Amino acid sequence: MAKRKVIITCAVTGAIHTPSMSPHLPVTAEQIADAAIGAAEAGAAIVHLHARNPQDGRPDQTPEGFTPFLRVIKQRTDAVLNITTGGAPTMTIEERVRPAATHKPEVASLNMGSMNFGLFGMLNRFKEFQHPWEKEYLSDKGIIFRNSFADIEYILTTCAENNTRFEFECYDTAHLYNLKYFLDQGIVKAPLFVQTVFGLQGGIGAHPDDVLHMKRTADRLFGDQYQWSVLGAGRNQLPIAAMAAAMGGNVRVGLEDSLWAGPGKFAESNAQQVRLARQIIEGLGLEVATPDEAREILSLKG
Numbered sequence: 576m577a578k579r580k581v582i583i584t585c586a587v588t589g590a591i592h593t594p595s596m597s598p599h600l601p602v603t604a605e606q607i608a609d610a611a612i613g614a615a616e617a618g619a620a621i622v623h624l625h626a627r628n629p630q631d632g633r634p635d636q637t638p639e640g641f642t643p644f645l646r647v648i649k650q651r652t653d654a655v656l657n658i659t660t661g662g663a664p665t666m667t668i669e670e671r672v673r674p675a676a677t678h679k680p681e682v683a684s685l686n687m688g689s690m691n692f693g694l695f696g697m698l699n700r701f702k703e704f705q706h707p708w709e710k711e712y713l714s715d716k717g718i719i720f721r722n723s724f725a726d727i728e729y730i731l732t733t734c735a736e737n738n739t740r741f742e743f744e745c746y747d748t749a750h751l752y753n754l755k756y757f758l759d760q761g762i763v764k765a766p767l768f769v770q771t772v773f774g775l776q777g778g779i780g781a782h783p784d785d786v787l788h789m790k791r792t793a794d795r796l797f798g799d800q801y802q803w804s805v806l807g808a809g810r811n812q813l814p815i816a817a818m819a820a821a822m823g824g825n826v827r828v829g830l831e832d833s834l835w836a837g838p839g840k841f842a843e844s845n846a847q848q849v850r851l852a853r854q855i856i857e858g859l860g861l862e863v864a865t866p867d868e869a870r871e872i873l874s875l876k877g
């Protein structure tokens with residue numbers, strides 16, 4: 576019997592962690608390109624991309640901020656490129672959609688609901704910061720990651736003519752119901768790539784019951800019209816990946832979501848996390864999907 580193909584997504588830098596937290600967090604365009612290429616060579620079929628200001632690592636959501644590394648990654652890999660529309664939770668929706676609208680990627684992330692966005696928990700672990708913006712950003716208890724029905728529709732319509740498909744970020748069951756609403760409206764089309772997010776402060780926890788609850792809810796709402804994927808924040812990354820792989824899911828790793836390669840051990844690269852996820856997947860007798868197999872499974876434009 577053919578082994579099930581598991582799609583590994585690698586989110587190489589993001590906009591949650593800040594440069595002072597880990598020397599391995601890619602900041603410059605060159606570092607982001609190298610990280611994405613390394614992750615693809617290690618087995619990631621999809622690379623999820625954010626840009627940063629090369630001087631101080633602040634999240635940068637200008638289309639120009641993405642151009643240098645997109646070019647290099649496309650030259651050096653056939654990985655599926657996934658551009659963020661989440662940006663940083665403090666940005667406007669117009670700002671957030673611009674890179675995906677400009678670069679017309681095969682995939683873009685789409686956050687399926689508004690939520691309290693807690694980064695301050697990380698201040699228990701990280702104390703010293705090089706750049707003033709880091710502590711200010713992380714300690715802000717007032718962050719609401721706004722994704723209204725109008726915001727979501729705005730991103731969907733803005734990217735629609737580009738044949739870009741979406742990684743639907745669902746941080747709680749309500750977000751799955753929001754996605755169901757857009758499916759029923761015919762605004763989004765199956766197969767849906769549903770990325771369930773666990774353990775991010777403000778969203779659902781990372782207990783096995785939470786994973787089961789999100790999967791059961793998605794199965795009930797979408798049946799065979801979706802491809803399930805998971806990401807676990809911080810120390811939950813690999814345990815959540817292992818659970819989901821055993822339950823028929825796909826996995827997301829990367830320094831956007833976690834700085835660790837096991838308890839108390841800093842990941843030295845995104846590729847290291849991809850290799851750890853791969854070991855789990857192959858250990859379960861499954862196979863890692865290639866970029867073209869992921870394109871097939873997710874009906875991407877290629």
Ligand SMILES: C[C@H](N)CC(=O)CC(=O)O
Nearest residue numbers: 659660661662684744772
């Ligand atoms: C938890 C992750 N930060 C979800 C994410 O990657 C959001 C986005 O870029 O649109």
Ligand SMILES: [Zn+2]
Nearest residue numbers: 589659661831
């Ligand atoms: Zn992201």
